Amino acid sequence: MVSYILAVLAAVGIFVADRLTKAYVVGEFALAESRTFIPGILDFTYVHNKGGAWGMLSGHTWLLVSLTVIVMVICLSLLITKGVKNKPLFWAIILVLSGGLGNLVDRIFNGGTVIDFLHLHFMPDFPVFNIADCAVVIGALLLILYLIIDITIDHRKVSAESSKKENASNE
Numbered sequence: 382m383v384s385y386i387l388a389v390l391a392a393v394g395i396f397v398a399d400r401l402t403k404a405y406v407v408g409e410f411a412l413a414e415s416r417t418f419i420p421g422i423l424d425f426t427y428v429h430n431k432g433g434a435w436g437m438l439s440g441h442t443w444l445l446v447s448l449t450v451i452v453m454v455i456c457l458s459l460l461i462t463k464g465v466k467n468k469p470l471f472w473a474i475i476l477v478l479s480g481g482l483g484n485l486v487d488r489i490f491n492g493g494t495v496i497d498f499l500h501l502h503f504m505p506d507f508p509v510f511n512i513a514d515c516a517v518v519i520g521a522l523l524l525i526l527y528l529i530i531d532i533t534i535d536h537r538k539v540s541a542e543s544s545k546k547e548n549a550s551n552e
Contacts, residue, residue, distance in 0.1 A: 476520025483513030
């Protein structure tokens, strides 16, 4: 029970950190302004992203909003049906939901754009991103890892059962 409370607090923390950092950047930076945060590693560069990852689907706000809502509904249904019983799945879903909500709020209340500001100095061509993006990506990677492990375990169980039945029929 404690881990679930911590996960919900983490989700709220991610959402609040995302909102506060975006508010800070909007209040203190001019659009397209860049400042070094950690020299050689991280710059804060204020940009508006009208698309999804890497600017894909730019200008298709309602499609992006709809996709986000669909993913969040799927995550909530997974959370209700499987996630509470499985902590890694639970954490993955919490990360996707909290990050998705952060960017969804931007799209709805910021004219269809998401505020991005984290720019990896050592990867100048990598897109600028935000805290919500980090949560979604980490959650999605954990979800993929969970599914790979779950499928592998199920495959091994099926193989073991098939071997037992085959051995029993050969005797």
